[in-house]
Amino acid sequence: MNKDLLINSSGVVLNILEKILDTNIEIKGIENIPKNNPRIFVANHFTRIEALIVPYALYELTNKKVGVIADDSLFNTYFGDFLKDLGAMPISAPFRNNIMLSDLMTGDKDWMIFPEANMVKAKDISKEGNHFCVKIDGTCQVVHTGSAFFALYSQLLRNDYFNDKIKDLRKFKRKYFLDESKNISNDETMIVPINISYSKLRTGKNFLLDMVPRFMDKIGKHFLEELEIESNIVLNSKIIIQILKPLNTQDLLVDLYKKEPNHNKIINKYRYELTHQFMDRIYKSLTISFDHIFTLLIFLYPKKSINKNHFKRMIYLLWNEIKHNCLNYDKDLEHNIINLIAYEEFEPFEDILKIAIKDNILYEDKLNYFIDKSTLLNTHTHHTIRLNNILRVILNEVLIIDRLNIIAKDLVLKDKKQINTQLLKLLEKNDKDEFENDYNKYRDYENIKPKITGQSRYYNHTNSNICIITVHGFSSSPQEVEQMSEYLHSKGVNVYSPRLKGHGTVPEDLKERSWKEWYFSLSRAIVIATLKYKKIYVVGFSTGGLLALLSTKKTYIEFAGIICINAALHLNDIRVKTLIPALSFWNDILNAVHANEYTKKYIDNKAENPDINYDKFYVESIKQLSDLMSKTRKILSDIQSPILIIQAKDDPVVNPTSAYEIFDKIKSKEKELVILERKNHVIIKGDDTKELYDEIFKFIQRHKIKAKDD
Structure with missing residues (x-):
């Protein structure tokens, strides 16, 4: 400054x-x-x-x-x-x-x-x-x-x-x-x-509001109102x-x-x-915020109550339409908005929801929000409306944007089935377009994988309401879990194998991605599955196992259980445990003195399946994997979902202590640990898979029967 x-x-x-x-x-x-x-x-x-x-x-x-x-x-x-x-x-x-x-x-x-x-x-x-x-x-x-x-x-x-x-x-x-x-x-x-x-516009006491009267005399009530609004803008907006x-x-x-x-x-x-x-x-040219979308849909919704998931899905669709129609919007929404519809806490939603409930505009029960539109439309007075009804102020700001109102009016008139169909179509298109864009970006690289390797795979079974999401590992692709997915599909269930962003193309693609983007890919897959099927299982291999463990924080009531196979909580590779942190430190020093040409960018990878896996790991990618491992360790004690943990006894990549640590720390009442006599890491494909597949299917069958009994 x-x-x-x-x-x-x-x-x-x-x-x-x-x-x-x-x-x-x-x-x-x-x-x-x-x-x-x-x-x-x-x-x-x-x-x-x-x-x-x-x-x-x-x-x-x-x-x-x-x-x-x-x-x-x-x-x-x-x-x-x-x-x-x-x-x-x-x-x-x-x-x-x-x-x-x-x-x-x-x-x-x-x-x-x-x-x-x-x-x-x-x-x-x-x-x-x-x-x-x-x-x-x-x-x-x-x-x-x-x-x-x-x-x-x-x-x-x-x-x-x-x-x-x-x-x-x-x-x-x-x-x-x-x-x-x-x-x-x-x-x-x-x-x-x-x-x-x-x-966002908020009210409430803060230290700036308390400080100003110390050096200003005779502050009127109107000026105090302005101070409350503006000090909160300075501190929070x-x-x-x-x-x-x-x-x-x-x-x-x-x-x-x-x-x-x-x-x-x-x-x-x-x-x-x-x-x-x-x-x-x-x-x-208003920059449309999450608060604007939330409030406009409450105002336009023609009924007095709205299902919670239906409301969130409408918000997500309206946000997407705002992007598609090139209206100005706050780009901060890009980061985690998938959480809004992926059964996780999305802070902007929770924040404005508290205001709506505090101001008696919304009331809620377990499944629905009830709307008091007369309270929302209360204009109060020029000098009191911002303190008494900030949502009306937010609403007024977007009512003048004709294009936005036309789009929103169309959305609120659609029933649950129409909204779900529109959302499903959008998410499946996003998954397909994302891979196409990533693949085209790197299509001229010599080491790019065949296109079929990286595409998400669907295995539909018309008579089943169960979907098993199979998640591949680090530097790999959906082809890695193809054999396992086909086996599970042969047992009469639906299987969906999503591509984690950055995978299935070239190592340089993965270099540009964070673990949160991998988790975003899984979250989108879970939403797609819940829009089509009633019971969801997540089967994650290696790094996919870590993502499966993270997904247990989702509050979807039909989330039936997870299976993690050789979950990469701790690695045997000495290069990851010691060399990568040292390289990272060395690279930081070289970058600081502008000696970038001497930095070590990657380490070579001798993969079990070089036709599927990348042949090198960029330092940035390993850092993201390390961060994901750390994040997963922190949330183990919060896990209560039914879980099957499978671990190869002599896994050369993942230290088998990972499975024991997961089993000991999770709080699930229904948890199983299976140790298989295997000496390789990728145990989900090849000739010796029957015992593994049987354990997975038995777990699913047990919980399928239990769900019917419940």
């Missing part, structure tokens, strides 16, 4: 300013900022801190101060000096308009204006004819056109100057403070729209500043300027149209 603009005030104020300016900010569309033109930025307005954060962020990008008009009261606080140093002016400043026009003509300083004028606390925006209307306590306030006026007028004055239409040049320069050091720019004034979005494509004022004026000498007539002709144009861009 640039400290030059920070005031030398009390330590408390300095700390608060640093906290504000170090807020989690994501800036998108930087390429849309014109490089040399005088610029006037226009943005939506929700909080006071926007007058600090956004100009400061722009200053950091352009190294040019960005003036902003702020309420006089802000200059009477300890932040006043900082605002002035940043380039802000109070509303009552003398010659304010002339100073702004001077800056826009010369380009010495940029300006930022909030056309909504007031903070739009409810975010209640509607379109009234050719104007946008801000609703405050039922009163419609048309969005101001002042920013369009300044942009157009500065360009008209520039045109007059360069076309020798200024009658009294001396008076003109005096009026607009144009001394010898200031030259009017040849480049036209550009309007740069900005959308300011928030990843992400502010997304979306810089949009600029509008060129000269393009608007070029024809009319030649015909019409009256500035007021020209400006009045375009100011409303121009304001509507950039405000439409601003409102429709």
Whole structure:
């Protein structure tokens, strides 16, 4: 953070300013900022801190101060000096308009204006004819056109100057403070729209809220409301500043300027149209967050109650449609959103759900959420809605995005079967497309595996509601579990062998992946299976066994059990236990001194099945495997699912103590440990597999019968 603009005030104020300016900010569309033109930025307005954060962020990008008009009261606080140093002016400043026009003509300083004028606390925006209307306590306030006026007028004055239409040049320069050091720019004034979005809006007490009263006198209740919202934004939210494509004022004026000498007539002709144009861009460029999706679906859902899984699946589908339709959305959702539908805790969902329940908008029982739509739609007042009904504020923000509402309305009218069918089709397509994209990326590599090796495999049996998911090991592919899968399918059950991301192509593909992406692949497979079948088993081999163990944290009630075979909790390979950490440390040192050419990238692998497995392990890949092993060890004591543990007695890859540790630490009431007299690691294929396959099928049969009895 640039400290030059920070005031030398009390330590408390300095700390608060640093906290504000170090807020989690994501800036998108930087390429849309014109490089040399005088610029006037226009943005939506929700909080006071926007007058600090956004100009400061722009200053950091352009190294040019960005003036902003702020309420006089802000200059009477300890932040006043900082605002002035940043380039802000109070509303009552003398010659304010002339100073702004001077800056826009010369380009010495940029300006930022909030056309909504007031903070739009409810975010209640509607379109009234050719104007946008801000609703405050039922009163419609048309969005101001002042920013369009300044942009157009500065360009008209520039045109007059360069076309020798200024009658009294001396008076003109005096009026607009144009001394010898200031030259009017040849480049036209550009309007740069900005959308300011928030990843989540929350309320509640925090240390910043407690600190402010110590150095500010006579804080009114409205200002306290603002402090609560804005301090929580500073501490807990992400502010997304979306810089949009600029509008060129000269393009608007070029024809009319030649015909019409009256500035007021020209400006009045375009100011409303121009304001509507950039405000439409601003409102429709909202960065859609998880909270928006959640709240919009509650609002549009036509019934009073909704099944929990049905609701989550609709959210997932709407998020996917938002991506498909190229609407702006918060990219943080990409990371773990599969957990939303994969029977695991998804933090953004749990977080907004707590707010909805606390505010009595949702009530829940074991299977359903009950919606109180009248509470959701309560507008309260301009100064209380953010504290009393933040979900209504979030809802208002997306109601103006027509395309999003059309998509959401279509989704909420679909029944459970239609939603499940749509989700299944999407996930199966994603699985197929993901492999196609990965394979095509590396198709020119000499060591790429045959395409059939890496494709996910389905073995359907029409008379069975059971699905066994067979998961391959590290650096391998679904072909590794093919023989076992075919055997299980021959016993009259469905089998699905998913490809773990990074596998079945080339070692370089695996190098780019994390263990969380492997787990994502399994999670998607589990959702696909649960959408088609009633009972699910996961059979994981080696690294697949670790992923199977992790999958027991899923809360799907029909999750019948897992079988882990030679689960790679501890490895025998001395290279992994000692060499890889040493290599990693050595590589870090070499990278730090920019000696990258000497780093060791991989170790060779002599696989049992070189036609399936990769012939080398990248250091990054081994690190991910190590992390997965560590993660699995930590959750063993939480496992309560029925489990069969199978281990080769003399496994040369996985240390057999892994099986004993798993058996001892898990809390499952139904757990079995089978040690097979085998000297190889890949015991799931080849000639000597009957005993292994029989043990797997006996376990499944026992729990299949038990499930019927229950």
